[in-house]
Amino acid sequence: MKFFADTAEIDEINALNDAGLIDGVTTNPSLIKKSGRPFRDVISDICAALPGPVSAEVTALDADGMEAEGRSLAEIADNVTVKVPLTIDGLKACRRLSQDGIPVNVTLCFSANQALLAAKAGATFISPFIGRLDDIHLDGLQLIQEIRTIYDNYQFRTEILAASIRSANHIKDVALIGADVATAPPAVIMGLANHPLTDKGLDAFLKDWAATGQSVL
Numbered sequence: 346m347k348f349f350a351d352t353a354e355i356d357e358i359n360a361l362n363d364a365g366l367i368d369g370v371t372t373n374p375s376l377i378k379k380s381g382r383p384f385r386d387v388i389s390d391i392c393a394a395l396p397g398p399v400s401a402e403v404t405a406l407d408a409d410g411m412e413a414e415g416r417s418l419a420e421i422a423d424n425v426t427v428k429v430p431l432t433i434d435g436l437k438a439c440r441r442l443s444q445d446g447i448p449v450n451v452t453l454c455f456s457a458n459q460a461l462l463a464a465k466a467g468a469t470f471i472s473p474f475i476g477r478l479d480d481i482h483l484d485g486l487q488l489i490q491e492i493r494t495i496y497d498n499y500q501f502r503t504e505i506l507a508a509s510i511r512s513a514n515h516i517k518d519v520a521l522i523g524a525d526v527a528t529a530p531p532a533v534i535m536g537l538a539n540h541p542l543t544d545k546g547l548d549a550f551l552k553d554w555a556a557t558g559q560s561v562l
Contacts, residue, residue: 346520347397349506349528353380353387355394357531362395366535369397371450371472371508371528373428374404385421392422400450400470402428403438411438419447426450426469431459436466443467450506457491464501470526475519476509485509486518493523513537 347368350361353376361367370391377384388401401421403414415427415438426448429435439449448469454460455478463471473492475485492505504525510516513536516527 346524347526348534349398349400349526350531350534351376351508351510351528352531353377353382353391354531355387355390358391358394361531361534367395367397369399369426369526369528370395371400371428371506373400373402373452388418388421388425392424396424398426398448398450398470399424400426400428400452402452406432406434408434408437408441411435412441415442415447415449428452428472431463436462439463439466439468443469452508455488457488457495460492460503460505461495464496464499464503468503470504470506472506472508472528474509475507475515476511478509479511486515486522489519489522489524 348366349369349371350358350367351371352358353372358370377387380387388399392399401418403411405411405414411429411434418427419425427442428450429438430453431451435451439451443449450470450472451463451468452472454471454473460471460473473488475489478485478488489505489507496503506526506528507519507524508528510527510529510533513533516529519527
């Protein structure tokens with residue numbers, strides 16, 4: 346499974362990348378606003394920091410506008426993935442861009458039917474938002490399972506990019522289902538390494554080592 350960092354903060358991205366924990370990055374207008382930096386500068390810096398896909402989102406609502414913005418974003422770097430919303434216009438833009446070899450991440454997916462349409466339109470990634478479904482008492486994980494089944498039934502090449510992930514359990518569960526990618530805040534990815542028994546065991550080992558009075562070097 347691939348991990349994408351859901352952030353526009355270059356320091357967070359570098360920290361994860363240095364540990365070999367991420368394969369790409371997803372951004373959105375809210376994350377760009379939080380960064381306080383010019384959009385294209387942020388995308389350029391992230392693309393230079395790692396070779397994997399970097400999702401940059403369009404803001405136009407019509408297909409022609411999305412296509413124009415998408416082509417412009419794709420010129421920033423070779424690893425830009427254009428992010429479009431799951432609307433009819435977004436699907437039109439997806440088809441046009443993908444037919445010209447520009448990778449597309451179709452976002453704001455909340456149903457298996459939507460995911461089916463995105464695959465038909467040639468999406469590189471589909472981003473189902475599991476946390477937001479959980480927020481309204483629907484089963485986000487069931488959506489991942491439904492999409493996995495449909496895509497496997499017809500050998501669609503679109504990758505399932507599980508998004509709106511809130512916890513380590515979300516990542517474990519989507520991995521068990523077979524999502525291709527999980528995108529999550531850096532703190533959630535880093536948190537996967539934490540376990541109280543690891544901390545307890547390390548503490549005991551270090552205390553015993555200190556009692557020997559030795560040095561490794």
